[in-house]
Amino acid sequence: MKSKFDSELEDRFVRYARIDTQSDEKSATSPSTEKQYNLLKLLVNELKSIGAQDVTLTDYGAVIASIPSTVKAEIPTIAFLAHVDTAPAFSGTGVKPIVHRNYNGSDIVLPDDQNAVLSPKRFPYLARKAGDDIITASGTTLLGADDKAGVAIVMTFARHLLQNPDLPHGPIRIGFTPDEEIGRGVHARLPADLGCDVAYTLDGGELGEIVYETFSADKAVVHIQGVSIHPGQAKDKLVNALHLAAKLINTMPQVTLTPETTADREGFIHVYQMSGTPAAADLGFILRDFELDGLRDHGELLKQVCTTVQATEPRARINCTITPQYRNMRYWLEEDMRPVELAREACDESGIKHFSSPTRGGTDGSRLTEMGVPTPNLFTGMQNIHGPLEWISVQNMARAVEMCVKLGELWSSPTSAAPTAIQGNRHRKGAADTAALVDWSG
Structure with a gap:
């Protein structure tokens, strides 16, 4: 299903994917690689150009910005995050994104390596995307949909809210982190700098996936x-x-x-x-x-x-x-499942069939949840990550934007804004104490 967000998402994703942002576990700096700043600084400029407020590039390499509330009630502050780095496991240099418009359901042979073939028989989820616009790399690099798909989704979502002040939502925080792929995306100061009660990472897979349990x-x-x-x-x-x-x-x-x-x-x-x-x-x-x-x-x-x-x-x-x-985010989210329940409700109201299953990995949300900010992970559509057969559906990304818009609306309702354990998370005792669990030197 085509969407008003498709063109912007495609443009943003292709531009971001061309920028090499691989992280490096051997580096002790934050970000671990200087080249991540090429995208981080671009995002700072783009956030300012669309009218975001309080745009900041921290000294540890995170970009943070604000979107003012459009409702008068005092309600939780919600953050939407994605990470800019790509995995060191496969080359991210010289990425050449290719848009396969109106995918016809057949094999996709990547031009720079004839042995790199995306087959719907081998990858059944691809078979379900006939008619979508599919983006791949050329066969010799990863694509970087993990997590530049999330970056494109969050930026498109932010621009849409700022250009439509009639849309109901509370205070929104936008965050882009470095070094997620090497387990260092959540700096000890990030929860306080975000200043939010609840967060969502856009770093998930299939359409409708809502993750609240990780390794x-x-x-x-x-x-x-x-x-x-x-x-x-x-x-x-x-x-x-x-x-x-x-x-x-x-x-x-x-x-x-x-x-x-x-x-x-x-x-x-x-x-x-x-x-x-x-x-x-x-x-x-x-x-x-x-x-x-x-x-x-x-x-x-x-x-x-x-x-x-x-x-x-x-x-x-x-x-x-x-x-x-990091630790399984379920240990904390099961104490108050409202962030997950509202994500499911946002899917329902957007006509998206949602599902939840344990993810065999971790996210920045794993650490944020452990540090006091409940942070489920939401779908982007990314597939076959960390390798040359990585791909993303533009239409899946568009559905993610729709879900985020609906989430902002749901959190602004009087029922959702009612005081619970969620409010005050940004000040929760012990949030800083858990920072010592991670070896930030890599």
Whole structure:
């Protein structure tokens, strides 16, 4: 279904997608890469040009702005957020967005790699988008719909509200964050700087998806110190750290606990990075589970494997450091489901069939919720993220804008504005305390 938002969304998304904004876990700065400022500063200028107020680029790389209330009642302040960075997992340099207008339902062969084929047989959700305008990359880069689709949606939503002051809504805050893909999107000062009671991230998948349950996540770094010596004199002296790294990985359960062998509510241990020399090696792991007991078990298993490998070579030194990253937002949202319920109501009134299922990942909303700002995650339509087959439907993005407009209206109603635990979240005791859970250095 075509929408009045389609043209603006397409233009915004294509422009944003061309800007390289990949984050870098190895960097200690915030943002982690200077090139993220190319989009952040553009968004500052665009927000000012459409009439947003209090437009600010913080010293930690977040863009924040305000849209004044159009109703007189004292009601909760609602924020809408998206992140500007793209995943380091696949190239984001030289993205060439391609718009496939009025998609005909057949295979889409990406021109820069003839082996990169989007097939509706392989991707059933694509088959349901015949007639939509589909945007892909060219085959050698990711597209960046995660989360430039969210950025385009929030910007289009903001412009629409500012150009239509007759639309009922309370105070709205707009936020764009860096470094979400490396787990550092929510700076310790962000909740206070946003100054909102409730927030929504536009960082979800299929049309109608409303997420209020995410993984809980820890990060583990294993350092292996070997014994280095010239290989010509290595007999009975060399302890090769790379060999021990390989042994450690092979000792881990390969059938039941890796991302490629798990689904639904099953957690995993994922080795995603390895570097080193025979003298020393480092392994990076991410630990994921929907329940804290399961997450703790994953950490204990990894430590046990390290101890086992260490025992095979006492001359080596193997250290495992586990750092908390984020926690399942369900633990807090289930205390007051009104942000989720109103998102569902907004879908109903917009003619969108909604659904909720646990997402096998995390969002900025996971951290914000933990820090005192209830933040469910809403759909954008993005698919096949973090790889060359990533795509987005313009019409799905347009439906997301419609939902956001309706959400603003619903939160401004007298019933929704009634005092509850939601109001006062921005001042909730303990919001700052949880900031210490994250290793902000990456």
